[in-house]
Amino acid sequence: MRNKPIANVNADLLKERKNCSFDIEELTNLIDGGKNQTARRREIENMLLKNMPFDIIPEECLSAKEKYENAVRKSVALNKIGVELVSQVTKAKELSDLTLTLRRVSDAYFREVTPFLLHLGMFIPTILGQCSDEQVAHWLPLAMQLKIIGTYAQTELGHGTFIRGLETTATYDERTEEFVLNSPTLSSSKWWAGGLGKTANHCIVVAQLYTKGECYGTHPFIVQIRDMDTHMPLKGLKVGEIGPRLGFQTADNGFLVFDNFRIPRDSLMMKHAKVLKDGTYVKIARHSKLTYGTMIFVRVLLVSEMAFNLSKAVTIAVRYSAVRRQSELKPNEPEPQVLDYLTQQHKLFISISTVYAFQFTSNWLMKTYHTVQANMKHGNTDALPELHALSSCLKAICTSDCSAAIEQCRFACGGHGYMISSNLPSLYAFTTATRTYEGDYTVLLLQTARFLVKTWEQVELGNAVTPMVAYLARHQNREAWDESPEGIIRAFEAIAAGVYQTESVRSVSFGQSDAIKDVMKQLSDLYLLYWSLERTGDLLTTLKSTLGSYDGRVYERLMEEALKSPLNQEPVNESFHNEPEPQVMDFVSQQHKLFIGIASYYSYSMTALWLWDILTKVTSELGVGKTDRLPESHGRAVFMSVFNSEMEKSVSSLSAPLQAVLRQLVELYLYYWTLEKRGDLLLVLQSTLGSYDGRVYERLMEEALKNPPNKEPVNESFHKYLKPFIQGKL
Numbered sequence: 001m002r003n004k005p006i007a008n009v010n011a012d013l014l015k016e017r018k019n020c021s022f023d024i025e026e027l028t029n030l031i032d033g034g035k036n037q038t039a040r041r042r043e044i045e046n047m048l049l050k051n052m053p054f055d056i057i058p059e060e061c062l063s064a065k066e067k068y069e070n071a072v073r074k075s076v077a078l079n080k081i082g083v084e085l086v087s088q089v090t091k092a093k094e095l096s097d098l099t100l101t102l103r104r105v106s107d108a109y110f111r112e113v114t115p116f117l118l119h120l121g122m123f124i125p126t127i128l129g130q131c132s133d134e135q136v137a138h139w140l141p142l143a144m145q146l147k148i149i150g151t152y153a154q155t156e157l158g159h160g161t162f163i164r165g166l167e168t169t170a171t172y173d174e175r176t177e178e179f180v181l182n183s184p185t186l187s188s189s190k191w192w193a194g195g196l197g198k199t200a201n202h203c204i205v206v207a208q209l210y211t212k213g214e215c216y217g218t219h220p221f222i223v224q225i226r227d228m229d230t231h232m233p234l235k236g237l238k239v240g241e242i243g244p245r246l247g248f249q250t251a252d253n254g255f256l257v258f259d260n261f262r263i264p265r266d267s268l269m270m271k272h273a274k275v276l277k278d279g280t281y282v283k284i285a286r287h288s289k290l291t292y293g294t295m296i297f298v299r300v301l302l303v304s305e306m307a308f309n310l311s312k313a314v315t316i317a318v319r320y321s322a323v324r325r326q327s328e329l330k331p332n333e334p335e336p337q338v339l340d341y342l343t344q345q346h347k348l349f350i351s352i353s354t355v356y357a358f359q360f361t362s363n364w365l366m367k368t369y370h371t372v373q374a375n376m377k378h379g380n381t382d383a384l385p386e387l388h389a390l391s392s393c394l395k396a397i398c399t400s401d402c403s404a405a406i407e408q409c410r411f412a413c414g415g416h417g418y419m420i421s422s423n424l425p426s427l428y429a430f431t432t433a434t435r436t437y438e439g440d441y442t443v444l445l446l447q448t449a450r451f452l453v454k455t456w457e458q459v460e461l462g463n464a465v466t467p468m469v470a471y472l473a474r475h476q477n478r479e480a481w482d483e484s485p486e487g488i489i490r491a492f493e494a495i496a497a498g499v500y501q502t503e504s505v506r507s508v509s510f511g512q513s514d515a516i517k518d519v520m521k522q523l524s525d526l527y528l529l530y531w532s533l534e535r536t537g538d539l540l541t542t543l544k545s546t547l548g549s550y551d552g553r554v555y556e557r558l559m560e561e562a563l564k565s566p567l568n569q570e571p572v573n574e575s576f577h578n579e580p581e582p583q584v585m586d587f588v589s590q591q592h593k594l595f596i597g598i599a600s601y602y603s604y605s606m607t608a609l610w611l612w613d614i615l616t617k618v619t620s621e622l623g624v625g626k627t628d629r630l631p632e633s634h635g636r637a638v639f640m641s642v643f644n645s646e647m648e649k650s651v652s653s654l655s656a657p658l659q660a661v662l663r664q665l666v667e668l669y670l671y672y673w674t675l676e677k678r679g680d681l682l683l684v685l686q687s688t689l690g691s692y693d694g695r696v697y698e699r700l701m702e703e704a705l706k707n708p709p710n711k712e713p714v715n716e717s718f719h720k721y722l723k724p725f726i727q728g729k730l
C-alpha cells in the first residue's frame with residue numbers, strides 16, 4: 001500500500017509533483033528492487049514509526065554526554081526491534097534486505113550515527129569473514145542477538161594507512177596457551193574504533209602475531225575488553241573516548257592501550273591462519289591479503305551508503321528549491337521558484353544523476369563481490385586483486401564526489417542550508433569522513449593505479465586480461481591511448497561510466513514503462529556528459545599539440561593551424577574601420593600581475609635604503625658567517641613595515657596626487673601578501689596536529705584524557721539501557 005498523501009502540502013511542491021512525467025511508484029519499486037520489496041520496506045518503516053521513541057529536544061542541542069546517552073537509548077530501542085525481526089528471517093536474501101532497510105530507517109532516528117555502527121558494519125562482517133566455522137558458530141549468534149557488542153580496532157595513533165606498520169603485538173605464550181597483547185609505544189595505542197570509547201564490551205584487535213620468536217605479520221583477534229556485568233574495563237587495558245570531532249559525534253570513537261593483557265589462544269580469528277597449542281604457526285589462506293577482507297566489504301557497502309546519503313541531500317535541496325522563491329525577474333510579477341533558475345538546476349541535477357550512477361554501480365559491485373566470495377570458498381582467489389582495485393577505486397571516487405555534491409546541495413539551500421536542522425551539515429560531516437576512513441582517497445586510488453599498471457604490462461606482453469580491463473588491449477594504438485597517469489585515470493572513469501550505463505539500461509530493460517526508461521536514459525546521459533565536460537582534458541585522445549606531434553612537423557603544423565584561424569579568413573578585420581581592440585593593460589588579470597611588481601619595486605628600494613644603514617651594525621654584532629637566512633615571513637614583515645614607514649617619511653614633500661598613488665601601492669603590497677600568506681598569519685593554530693614541538697601523539701592522548709566522558713569509567717546509560725538490553729531484561 002502506498003503511503004497516504006499528507007494534507008497541507010506546499011502548493012509549489014504539489015505543482016511540481018503533478019508535472020512529473022512518470023509514475024513515482026514505479027520508480028520506487030525499481031529502486032527497492034521490486035514491488036514486494038517496497039511493500040516489505042513500508043511495513044517495517046510503519047512498524048518502527050509506531051514503536052520508536054523520537055527526540056523531544058533536538059539532538060544537536062544536547063551536551064556531548066547527553067547526545068551519547070540519547071544515542072544509546074535510541075540504539076537499544078531500535079535494535080530490540082531489529083533483533084526480533086532478524087530472528088523471524090530464514091533466507092539469506094531476506095536477511096540482507098532486512099538489514100539494509102533497518103540501516104536506512106535508522107537514519108530517521110539519528111542525525112549523527114548509532115554507537116552500534118561498527119558492531120553492525122564491521123564486527124559482524126569480520127566474524128563472518130575471518131573466523132573458522134567453529135568460531136563463527138560460537139560468536140555469530142552472540143553478536144547477532146547483541147548479547148555482546150563489538151567494534152573493530154585496527155588503526156593506531158601512529159598508523160592507519162600502512163597496516164603492515166601497526167605496532168600492537170600479540171605474542172603467543174605456549175606455557176599458558178595464551179596470547180599476550182601489548183602496546184609497546186604511545187604511537188601503538190589503538191585509536192578511532194567506533195563504539196570503543198564507552199559502548200563495546202568486545203573488540204576485534206589487529207596486531208602483529210609473534211610465536212616461537214618469529215613475527216608473522218598482522219592478524220585479527222577477538223577480545224573481550226569490559227566486564228559483562230559491571231562494564232568496567234578489564235585489568236591490563238586503558239580504554240576511553242578520543243574527543244570531539246567534525247561528525248560521528250555519537251559514535252563514541254575510542255582508544256585502547258594494552259599492558260600484558262592475556263587472551264586465550266582461540267581469540268585469534270582462525271579462518272586464514274592458526275597457531276597450534278605448541279605455538280606452531282599454520283597458514284591456511286591462499287592469498288596473503290585475505291585478512292584485509294572486511295575492508296573490501298565495507299568499501300563495497302560504502303558505494304551504496306553514498307548513494308543513500310546523497311539521495312537524502314538532493315531530495316532536501318530539490319524540495320526546498322521548489323518551495324523557495326527569490327529575486328524579482330519581472331516587475332510586479334511573483335518571485336520565481338529558485339528551482340527555475342538554470343544555475344540552480346546545474347547544482348542539483350548532476351547530484352540526482354550521481355545518486356543513480358552510484359546506486360546501479362553499487363548493486364553491480366555487491367553482486368561482483370558475492371561472486372568473488374563464492375569462488376574463494378572453493379579456493380579460487382584469482383579475481384581478488386581486481387575486486388580490491390575496483391572497490392578501492394569506486395570507494396575513493398564515490399565518497400569524494402558525494403561529499404562535494406552534498407556541499408553543492410547545501411549551497412543550493414542558501415543560508416538555511418547552513419542550519420543543523422536542515423540536516424545538510426550532518427550529512428556532509430558524515431560523508432566527508434568516508435573519504436578518509438576505510439582507506440584514504442589518494443591511497444586507494446594509488447592501489448588501483450598499481451593494479452592498472454600491472455595489467456598494462458600484461459597487455460604489452462600480449463597476455464590475456466579480465467573483461468573489465470580488456471579495453472586496455474583495445475587501446476594499444478598510441479594515437480588513441482597513452483600510458484600517462486591521466487590516461488589511466490581516464491580509463492577507470494570510462495569503466496565506471498560503462499558500468500553505470502550498461503547496468504542502468506539492464507535494470508530498466510524489463511517491465512518498466514517508456515516514461516521511466518526516458519528519465520533513466522536522460523539521467524544516464526547527463527552523468528556521462530557532465531563528466532565528459534568536467535574531464536575534457538583527460539578525454540582528448542591525442543595530445544592535440546602542434547609542438548608535440550609524433551612526426552615532429554612542428555613548423556608545418558603551426559602554420560597549418562594559423563591558417564585555420566577565423567581571423568585569417570578575411571584580409572582586413574572590421575575593427576580596423578571601427579573601435580580599436582583593448583590594450584592588454586586594460587585586463588584586470590594583467591594589472592594584477594603588473595601592479596604588485598611595481599609595489600614590490602618600491603618596497604624593495606625603500607627597504608634597501610633602510611637596510612644599508614643597519615647592515616654594518618648587524619654583521620659586526622653577529623658575525624657574517626653566523627647570520628642565518630631570515631625566514632620568509634620575517635622578511636616579509638620587514639618589507640611591509642619599512643615600506644610603510646619609509647614611504648610615509650619620503651612622500652610628505654611630494655604633490656598630493658603622487659602621495660595618493662604611492663600610498664595605494666603600500667596598501668596593495670600589504671593586502672596582496674596578507675591574502676597570499678593568510679595561512680602563515682594564523683598565529684594561534686589551536687591544533688593537536690600542528691603544534692610547534694610536533695608532539696602530535698602526546699597531545700592527542702592528553703586531549704582525549706581531558707574528555708568529560710573519560711571522567712567516569714562507566715557511563716550511566718550502561719546501567720539504564722545497555723545492561724538490561726544485553727541481558728534481555730528490557
Ligand SMILES: CC(C)(COP(=O)(O)OP(=O)(O)OC[C@H]1O[C@@H](n2cnc3c(N)ncnc32)[C@H](O)[C@@H]1OP(=O)(O)O)[C@@H](O)C(=O)NCCC(=O)NCCSC(=O)/C=C/CCCCCCCCCCCCC(=O)O
Pocket residue numbers: 099100102103117118120121122152154155160161162163164194289290292293295296298301302305384385388437438439440443447450451454
Ligand atoms: C592497501 C594498503 C594501503 C597497503 O597495504 P600493504 O599491506 O602495505 O600492501 P602493499 O604492499 O601496498 O600491496 C601488496 C599487495 O597486496 C594487494 N592488496 C592490498 N590490499 C589488498 C586487499 N584488501 N585485498 C587484496 N589485495 C590487496 C596490493 O594490491 C598489492 O598487490 P600486488 O603486489 O600489486 O599484486 C592497506 O594497508 C590498506 O588497505 N590501508 C587502508 C587502511 C584501512 O582501510 N583501514 C580501515 C580501518 S577501519 C575504518 O576505517 C572504519 C571506519 C568506520 C566504518 C563505519 C562502517 C560503515 C559501514 C557502512 C554501513 C554499515 C551498515 C550496517 C548494515 C547493517 O545494518 O547490517
Ligand SMILES: Cc1cc2nc3c(=O)[nH]c(=O)nc-3n(C[C@H](O)[C@H](O)[C@H](O)COP(=O)(O)OP(=O)(O)OC[C@H]3O[C@@H](n4cnc5c(N)ncnc54)[C@H](O)[C@@H]3O)c2cc1C
Pocket residue numbers: 118152153154155158159160161162191192193194248253433436437438439440441442443446
Ligand atoms: C570518522 C572516522 C572513523 C574511523 N573509524 C575507525 C574504526 O572504527 N576502526 C579503525 O580501525 N579505524 C577507524 N578510522 C581510521 C581510518 O581508517 C584512518 O584514519 C584511515 O585509514 C586513514 O589513515 P591515517 O589516519 O593513518 O591517514 P594517513 O595515512 O596518515 O594519511 C595522511 C595523508 O598522507 C597521505 N598518504 C599516506 N600514505 C600515503 C601513500 N602511501 N602515498 C601517498 N599518500 C599517502 C594520505 O593521502 C593523507 O593525505 C576512522 C577514521 C575516521 C575519520
